[in-house]
Amino acid sequence: MGARPSAASAWISGEMVCLFAVMATLPLWIEAAGLYQYLGIEIAIWMIYGLGFNLLLGYSGLPSFGHGAFFGIGAYVFGLFQAWAFESLLLGIALATVAAFAAGAVVACFLSHRRGIYFALMTIAFGQVFWFIAIKWHTVTGGEDGLLNIPRPALELGVASLPLGSNVALFYFVLLVFAVVVVALWRLVHSPFGKVLQAVRQNEERARFVGYNVWRFKWAVFSLSAAVAGLAGSLFSMAQQSAYPDVMSLHASGVIVMMTLIGGGFVSFWGPVVGVAVYFLARDVLGAVTETWLLWFGLVFVVSVLFKPEGIAGVWQERVSGVLRLRFADAPLRSGRTGDVSIVGPEHGETKDAIGQSPSGR
Amino acid sequence: MALFEARGIHKRFGHQVVLENIDLSFEAGRLSGIMGPNGAGKTTCFNVLTGAFKPDRGRVIFDGEDITGRSPDAIARKGISRSFQTMSLFDEYTALENVLIALPEVRGRGFNMIEPLAMDGEAADRAAAVLSRVGLSGREHRRAGDLAYGERRALEIAVALAAGPRLLFLDEPTSGLGAEATARLADLVLDLKRDYSIVVIEHDMRFLFGLADTISVIHWGQVIAGGTPDELRGNKWVQRSMLADLGGSP
Numbered sequence: 108m109g110a111r112p113s114a115a116s117a118w119i120s121g122e123m124v125c126l127f128a129v130m131a132t133l134p135l136w137i138e139a140a141g142l143y144q145y146l147g148i149e150i151a152i153w154m155i156y157g158l159g160f161n162l163l164l165g166y167s168g169l170p171s172f173g174h175g176a177f178f179g180i181g182a183y184v185f186g187l188f189q190a191w192a193f194e195s196l197l198l199g200i201a202l203a204t205v206a207a208f209a210a211g212a213v214v215a216c217f218l219s220h221r222r223g224i225y226f227a228l229m230t231i232a233f234g235q236v237f238w239f240i241a242i243k244w245h246t247v248t249g250g251e252d253g254l255l256n257i258p259r260p261a262l263e264l265g266v267a268s269l270p271l272g273s274n275v276a277l278f279y280f281v282l283l284v285f286a287v288v289v290v291a292l293w294r295l296v297h298s299p300f301g302k303v304l305q306a307v308r309q310n311e312e313r314a315r316f317v318g319y320n321v322w323r324f325k326w327a328v329f330s331l332s333a334a335v336a337g338l339a340g341s342l343f344s345m346a347q348q349s350a351y352p353d354v355m356s357l358h359a360s361g362v363i364v365m366m367t368l369i370g371g372g373f374v375s376f377w378g379p380v381v382g383v384a385v386y387f388l389a390r391d392v393l394g395a396v397t398e399t400w401l402l403w404f405g406l407v408f409v410v411s412v413l414f415k416p417e418g419i420a421g422v423w424q425e426r427v428s429g430v431l432r433l434r435f436a437d438a439p440l441r442s443g444r445t446g447d448v449s450i451v452g453p454e455h456g457e458t459k460d461a462i463g464q465s466p467s468g469r
Numbered sequence: 470m471a472l473f474e475a476r477g478i479h480k481r482f483g484h485q486v487v488l489e490n491i492d493l494s495f496e497a498g499r500l501s502g503i504m505g506p507n508g509a510g511k512t513t514c515f516n517v518l519t520g521a522f523k524p525d526r527g528r529v530i531f532d533g534e535d536i537t538g539r540s541p542d543a544i545a546r547k548g549i550s551r552s553f554q555t556m557s558l559f560d561e562y563t564a565l566e567n568v569l570i571a572l573p574e575v576r577g578r579g580f581n582m583i584e585p586l587a588m589d590g591e592a593a594d595r596a597a598a599v600l601s602r603v604g605l606s607g608r609e610h611r612r613a614g615d616l617a618y619g620e621r622r623a624l625e626i627a628v629a630l631a632a633g634p635r636l637l638f639l640d641e642p643t644s645g646l647g648a649e650a651t652a653r654l655a656d657l658v659l660d661l662k663r664d665y666s667i668v669v670i671e672h673d674m675r676f677l678f679g680l681a682d683t684i685s686v687i688h689w690g691q692v693i694a695g696g697t698p699d700e701l702r703g704n705k706w707v708q709r710s711m712l713a714d715l716g717g718s719p
Contacts, residue, residue: 295582295583297585298581298583298584299575299578299580299584300579300582301582302566302569302570305559305561306562309559309560309561310557313553313557313558313628315545316519316542316545316551316557317550317570317576317632318571318573318576318632319542319579320543321542324579
């Protein structure tokens with residue numbers, strides 16, 4: 108997951124420019140490709156969701172199977188704010204994000220002492236609690252029907268008001284939010300905070316022994332990831348003009364895990380972006396051919412987990428590094444020693460143990 | 470006054486008593502050793518002293534402050550670092566990143582979510598200097614998981630050193646090393662002794678007797694002897710304990 112120092116320290120990377128450029132032109136060619144404008148909105152929203160989710164799964168190694176709850180909280184809070192208070196795009200989004208953050212913060216208090224299977228099971232349990240509340244609290248959430256007729260408020264810029272009623276206009280607004288989220292998360296994963304998260308994923312015990320309060324980092328990343336899910340949820344309710352419990356279901360929470368893993372969230376920042384695009388294209392392209400598209404997609408997921416858990420991004424990185432390895436095959440692999448006391452020998456060679464074997468087994 | 474003291478430490482797992490009434494004292498600026506045969510309770514003792522386990526009874530005092538039962542991260546922030554017998558590194562990170570993440574100034578900015586770590590040239594220079602001190606110059610950008618065994622041992626010590634500790638615990642640093650590498654490690658520890666207060670757990674008698682100012686011998690979960698290497702050489706309990714570990718008879 109490492110990046111070159113130059114790329115890591117930049118606000119904008121080459122990959123970002125390419126991605127934003129392709130996405131910005133999407134309304135121009137998506138219909139010519141046999142698809143439809145709304146798909147672009149859906150993809151951008153789920154990419155936001157996926158990138159936030161990957162802070163947890165890919166960067167921190169914390170598997171959440173109940174993240175749909177926070178996506179749903181964002182959707183409901185946005186809808187309720189428009190219905191009960193007044194129509195305001197930015198305030199609605201901000202409130203939805205804060206509400207999801209607060210819910211995530213409370214849940215994280217119970218989760219942050221856990222890891223592995225216990226962490227995962229507790230996320231399922233909490234996700235189900237929120238889903239159940241959404242279904243049963245009819246007077247607020249509308250029960251199984253959910254909230255309907257959620258408006259798409261205009262973007263008020265003081266001097267001008269930009270209506271977001273059309274899918275193209277909404278797409279560009281979502282794309283703007285997406286760009287902000289990408290840049291913010293890119294900075295975050297290369298910041299000391301992001302580096303500590305990755306250290307915790309690799310070796311929680313050592314992170315603790317070099318002085319990091321691991322609980323606080325887990326709490327913070329879970330809450331942040333929930334906030335990003337809430338942000339995506341608010342955009343989703345605006346796009347769908349409704350909010351319903353299905354997005355909080357175990358199935359919906361599983362979909363974001365699947366997208367992130369297939370894309371390669373474990374090895375690349377861009378993994379969830381790839382996974383979301385592949386999922387929606389499979390749904391619409393494969394779905395046009397067969398109703399059982401999810402079965403085939405599920406099989407691809409199983410094969411991916413079994414044979415290539417690094418996902419599509421992992422395959423890509425392997426091919427690129429393979430090419431680089433061939434190109435630089437003649438370059439010296441070992442650099443010289445520069446002095447000081449060394450326990451690793453003058454040639455940096457592998458130390459042999461008493462019976463002459465390499466203890467590391469490499 | 471001793472920099473670090475353990476008084477009456479008692480630890481049991483289920484019905485098994487692993488440490489019984491352990492008293493230890495480590496002076497500032499000295500190299501103290503803890504020695505004993507395999508299974509004597511050395512590593513459990515280390516784990517209690519560095520916060521991995523809470524003692525059932527007894528107190529741990531560091532620089533006059535009671536740190537008994539504190540978490541490992543709180544103890545680390547007090548200025549106590551440790552290395553591990555079974556190597557414990559951030560394997561996907563480069564050697565430089567392993568050290569970088571352990572630097573106090575980076576730890577102090579742990580919740581900075583905006584400024585990229587790669588931009589901090591000063592921290593990178595300090596991390597490179599630590600690597601150089603343990604002989605890992607030229608290995609900065611190698612993944613820790615790809616380093617050779619001896620290099621990983623050196624990196625273990627570098628990560629512990631990165632915090633600029635007031636007291637450095639080394640848990641069986643010669644474990645898995647051959648004779649030549651052990652000799653080099655002895656040179657390194659001697660070099661570190663000039664700047665750090667060090668506690669070394671070791672069952673390699675020769676290694677420890679050559680380096681330590683004072684040694685405590687643990688056997689059957691108790692401190693059976695203590696003193697300078699010269700004092701301990703003639704101690705019959707120490708000889709019995711060590712011969713038992715080597716499979717001989719007293």
